[in-house]
Amino acid sequence: MKRISLIPNIITAFGLAIGLFVIFKVNMIEPGSGNFELIQKSVFLLLLVALADFVDGAVARAFKAQSDFGLMFDSLADAISFGVAPSVLLLKTLSLTQGSYLSFAAASGAMIYSLCGMLRLVRFNLKSIEAKGNLVEMSIQKKNFTGLPIPAAAAVAISTNLFLLTPFVTNFFDISNTLRVIVLTLVNILLGYLMVSRWKFPSLKRLNFRMPSFHLVFLTVLIAVFFLYGIFHYFSILFAVISWSYILIAFILSLIRLIAGKKSKTLKDFDPDDEDDEDKLNF
Template identity: 40%
Template structure:
């Protein structure tokens, strides 16, 4: 058979080639750059821990948590949400709030228990990754009772990292060696690990709605908390962490009351990790 002539090729029209995905838009660079900065901050925390500077190590992970809270909001503001952003955010969170805290605490005190200490660190990192994987698997599901009622499922990864640092913060604040006991710290890390992957309903931002007559008080309280963080950062961090732990049973009671009273009290849906439906693009 003879090869088709040029006229035949032209008459058949141009062949349809698969569409090549476009690169990231300029506005999408901002939230992704913030996510990358959060990742670098978490990794830098490991570097500080290797050097023995555990104060800066914890501060680096906290900075990663602050940046993680910004990137999703930046994506919403710029209308730059996408599946790519959600995946990038989850991968960064797995390292910053799973791997980094586990290694920091291991280098601090868990290394005194070479086997059990390492297992406790692994449990924390693995449970953080499992939590994020569960969130990604449920992105497209509509039937999520906790989210529909305005609650989160389990302890969010950034807060889990802060909770894991509680013994270290107590040790820095008081210099008492009891808080660096490797057995107690190992048990604590495993407990927080299971809280992250648990089905415990925890309060989300949509449930944090103070009454109108208390809003000025809340503003003043936030201001005082910021001042306390600047003057006594470690004691303030301990108080805030213990306060969050105290809210866990309260959140469970509120969730049960909301489910009993029906959907009329349900809040706007809220996601677990990324702050936008599909994260920063």
């Protein structure tokens, strides 16, 4: 039996514990009593989970401690923290009457989101196992994701929920509970589709920029200033913009591939069958 490295799995367990804490904490409140502060605190905790999810993979690669156990454990943690927690947070912060059409719509959207997120993780695990030893497949997986990654989907779901309750929005628009239910349900259904689709989403770890060093430093400082200002003063708006921008960038890149004559895939068959060599090279 192969030795299981402790450090990456401890980090994964830490993230999973935070995700479970968010679920348990939110379940202690009365349905519909969730406010902006509660959602914001939950968002910060789930962002900490996302950081742990990034770090555990980086540590495992750095120490060459990758294992099938770590892969499955990480997926389980992601399923709970990014697949279940956002749905629970959504349902608990909406004022829903049991048996009403709105409650059915909200529950259906949340179930679609969670189910598709778990299917996305299963497909990712299967492809990761199949790609072992296949340099072409490993290169493709490192450059692009097939389907929206579940951490990105969770970011869009919770940032949209937070955005609709932010004082900056509610002071200018009268957003009713019914409108929130409709918007968030449609967003959940869209995210569910994107997660199980075959749209290509770029891996941020593999982005390369070519520009003079002075320009790069200046651009980095400028972005950092706006980013830090946004975090302290307009966090909910900045978080929503960044989350949705990732999806927008993926669609723009897919459109560019389509115009360039390359094959841009959409959902045609969720079953992760082997693709032919031509499909493997079109990404």
